[in-house]
Amino acid sequence: MKPLAFVFAFLLSITIVKAASVEPITTEGIVNAPIEEVWKSFSTKEGIESWMVAKTEFELRVGATWRTSYSKDSNLNDDASIHHTILAYDPGRMLAFRTIKPPGNFAFPNAILKTWNVIYFESAGTGRTKVTTHMLGFEDNEESQKMRAFFEAGNKTTMDNLIKKYK
Numbered sequence: 001m002k003p004l005a006f007v008f009a010f011l012l013s014i015t016i017v018k019a020a021s022v023e024p025i026t027t028e029g030i031v032n033a034p035i036e037e038v039w040k041s042f043s044t045k046e047g048i049e050s051w052m053v054a055k056t057e058f059e060l061r062v063g064a065t066w067r068t069s070y071s072k073d074s075n076l077n078d079d080a081s082i083h084h085t086i087l088a089y090d091p092g093r094m095l096a097f098r099t100i101k102p103p104g105n106f107a108f109p110n111a112i113l114k115t116w117n118v119i120y121f122e123s124a125g126t127g128r129t130k131v132t133t134h135m136l137g138f139e140d141n142e143e144s145q146k147m148r149a150f151f152e153a154g155n156k157t158t159m160d161n162l163i164k165k166y167k
Helices: 003-021 035-043 045-049 142-165
Strands: 025-031 055-057 065-069 082-090 094-101 116-123 129-136
Touching: 025 142, 035 045, 035 116, 035 129, 035 142, 045 055, 129 142
Parallel strands: none
Antiparallel strands: 025 129, 055 065, 065 082, 082 094, 094 116, 116 129
């Protein structure tokens, strides 16, 4: 290999590795329910508590704070609570939010504040919905990369729970 070609290949490989490490996490699933039902599972208190978290306070409004907890005993402002801000939504089609407060024991408290999530809903045929989630904002540092690995598994589990709700 010629020296110039080697340098080019080396620089290209660095760019590819770095770009891959900050790529969004994409999770997809087909849910056996119409879009309207799946949308309610993401956009109402009753829907969210039926499959995602033990307790929530939710208002579908841009700028609203969405409070959640995996503990039914949480007051939604304690150390066990998680707070998000609703960034945008298109009813029945898209929901975007950003975490603004992780639980107190979260292992990646700085990295989570730099990410955001976008969820898309589309028909997958009669009575079925394709749900695609993108978690974005990862950086090329150790905390962010460890968090990315954590959410690759966690987001899949969350999608599996949604699919099970409608089996």
